Amino acid sequence: MKNIRLLLVDDEQDFVETLAERLRLRDLGPDVALNGEAALTIVSDSIPDVMLLDLMMPGIDGWEVLDRVKTQFPEVQVIVVTGHGSDTDRDKALANGAFAYMRKPVDFDQLVITIMAAYDCRVAMESTEDAAAIG
Template sequence: MNDEPIRLLLVDDEAGFLDVLQKRLGKRGLDVTVAISGAEGIQTLRGKDFDVAVLDLKLEDMGGIEVLQIFKKMVPELPVIMLTGHGSEQAAREGMAHGAFDYMLKPCDLDDLLNKIRQAVGQAETGN
């Protein structure tokens, strides 16, 4: 793995959660770009390259599965980690069926999320 920071796209419609996560992951050396909606996440992905995306399953403007499908059409090799906080593990598993790398339940431990992000990026780099 190179010395470049991991470029993370974080998509969630909870502004407070987004802000805290951006700061905490940024302090751990990640280059974090945030989007407050599915549409903003799609626009952001059009304009910049990312190593990994963390995507909330429940967004106000569109469903996380729909955003995931669009992300995978735009950048098929981009690993996407789904976050779900609404007891909807079934929907998260549906995300896996649509190409998500994995899913985590919110609230998740920051170190667990960081490990999952690194695992996703490592797997994408090796092509496994």
């Protein structure tokens, strides 16, 4: 539980920094990326367990990041957090392998719970993989 590797990706610096600060208070010290390129670099350096992803970003946007991460590292659990609220976006994100889709402004407690759930899911995946490897 303690060592969740968490990555926050959002171009709103104020938002992402305060969020990181608050998560740190709850022993979830996350990495922060302010754009898609940085996020992809960090992901390839050290694969995170859970990733919070904004969709609307200049340059490489959230969709592309989601797509690439899910192709290269399907075990990464991606929680999409966006200011966009259409149902089509939601369906598309979930179809593309996102773990959850949350709308801004997000309830912080809800967010923490979702991160935990995503981490549990990640752990469960890993153990089934291990079991499969052993078996």
